Amino acid sequence: MPEPVKVVIWDLDDTFWRGTLSEGAVEALEENLALVRDTAARGIVHTIVSKNDFAAAEAKLTELGIRDLFVFPQISWQPKGPIIKNLLEKMQLRAPNALFLDDNPINRAEAQFYNPALQIADPADLPQLAPLLRASGKPDPSFSRLEQYKLLERQQQARATYQDNLAFLRDSNVRIQFREGAAVLPDLGRIEELINRSNQLNFTKQRVTKDELQASFADANRRWGTVRVHDRFGDYGLVGVYCLNLTDNRLEQLVFSCRILHLGVEQFTYAWLGFPQLEVQGEVATELNQTEQPNWITVVTAETVVAEINSAPVATSQSGSHLRVLLKGGCDLGQLTPFLQAFQLDVQEEFNYVNENQIPVHVEHTALLRLSRELAVAEQQRLAHSLPFLGEEAFQTKLWSTDFDALVYSPLMDYTQELYQEKSTGISVPFGGYQDLTKVDPAAQVAKYAQRRFRGMDEAFLRRFREEFHCVGQITPAEFKANLHWLRAQVPAAVPIFLLNGAEIEVPTSNETGAKQRHILLNQALAEFVAEAENCFLIDVRDFVQTPADVTNNLRHYQRAHYRTLAQGVATAIEAWQGQQLGHSVWADWRARLASRVPSKVRGAWEKLVK
DSSP states (O other): OOSOOOEEEEOTBTTTEESOGGGSOOEEOHHHHHHHHHHHTTTOEEEEEEESOHHHHHHHHHHTTOGGGBOSOEEESSOHHHHHHHHHHHHTOOGGGEEEEOSOHHHHHHHHHHSTTOEEEOGGGHHHHHHHHHTSSOOOTTOHHHHHHHHHHHHHHHHTTOSOHHHHHHHTTEEEEEEEGGGGGGGHHHHHHHHHHOOTTBSSOOOOOHHHHHHHHTOTTEEEEEEEEEETTEEEEEEEEEEEETTTTEEEEEEEOGGGTTTTHHHHHHHHTTOOBOOOOSOOSSOOOSSOOOTTEEEOOHHHHHHHHHSOSSSBOTTSSBOEEEEEEOGGGGGGHHHHHTTTOEEEEEEOEEOTTSOEEOOOOHHHHHHHHHSOHHHHHHHHHHOTTTOTTTTOOSTTSSOOSEEEEOOHHHHHOEEEEETTTOOEEEESSSSOTTTSOHHHHHHHHHHTTOSSOSHHHHHHHHHHEEEEEEOOHHHHHHHHHHHHHHSOTTSOEEEEOOOOOOOTTOOOTTHHHHHHHHHHHHHHHHHHSTTEEEEOGGGTOOSGGGBSSSTTOBOHHHHHHHHHHHHHHHHHHHTSOOOOOHHHHHHHHHHHHSOHHHHHHHHHHHO
């Protein structure tokens, strides 16, 4: 390979897998799946340029368990050459560092016409290329480079929603941290890597060895520093290095990672250093000047950076009002709201609801959340119209807005619901719980639905559903954890997620066979996720829901008094996260306690009396 490969661009049909997806079933190629996993763990990034239907292709990749290892997928029926050119610009990569794999020689030729230095190959060459790719890069078992490109992908998606780039930059909340002197010593390896491997934003291009670096660090006439950046999309890490020769006020090193291209970090750093002498060597992606200092960037210190990323800056939202908390889960969590409001929190709710077919719809299963974010709108509408247990609003959620400062999330539908996979597309949707709808007697099930006045769930629908879908069972612990990590990546890094686990008791009156063991299994997976993830916290209901007397009709519905205890636990966790106490109204708490004892049929009238 003429230059190191940093990104592999895959065609899908008869390249990544065998067969043509639009013509029917395709066959996974295990050697390709393994190659993507192995090389992603060495810092090589993977993307897709394929002529296909996006929803169907993504569903197949998800089914193969490989979707999360691809970034910036470009799946459409458009010519591939211009798409690859635009893709590389978005990913801030050079064509010589990209390898395009496609079985069609016309596509390869077109790609190279628009990207002359692009490396291309027929998938038939993979047996020879795979060992070279596996030997490339360096060990990255935590997939940190992949995560950086996912961060960039989120940033690019957000940028596209703005007409004014300056407004986007101001809303991005860019924070920069400079470290100098002894603070740069632990980062010797990363500094050497940046200087020797960066090109697009390497203004000085003075390559060095580690020994030369160490000697220069000790030189009192040289001011070495590193640049770290984070914004509302995530933490970019150490992305810049400078070395200022103090004798003649001249920059000997000024280098940045392309991760921060178009954020203004390089110009801000140059201004922060006082516009010293700089002889730019070779071509660079941006031009520096002697006057501008971007005013959308804020300098933070090492002492405050952790608070900037992982904890609340103040007890109020950005608008200055009470901290905004989004409460997402089953509707029983609505009993938390008045108790949380007593802590002067602005509580927003997103619970299950009754759809236009008079069917309760839970919208918190992680599989459904992913569909709401990743599935094409046309496919969402098709499923909403064809499956009466979904309906028009099933894919709508407040999660992808920025209108909350903390998320309190109950994932208990992942503990409960079955997943049904559409045979034609591979799309999986959640429904029900502890029952396989494709194996029940349609006539008997329709009678139960009729008693509950469900519309559209007639015998004809159930028979069609059985033909078009098959039950894959409840989500596995591994898939559950993967979806939670995905969710953490979608919600801004500075927003904490407080997760409520499930009770682990036998409920003799419940017909949910195996529920206790299921809760034990997924509680363990949830605890593992919280231990691994940044800015995520566990609220453990097992501390107070311990006997059958503590629940009502199933494991997920608690006695009324416990919701006050749960709300207090959430408030305590929020206080610990933000490092200060919340205000608390004894009167509001007393009123909430009284309201919890009033029958629901008369609660609305009673609340009007006490306001």
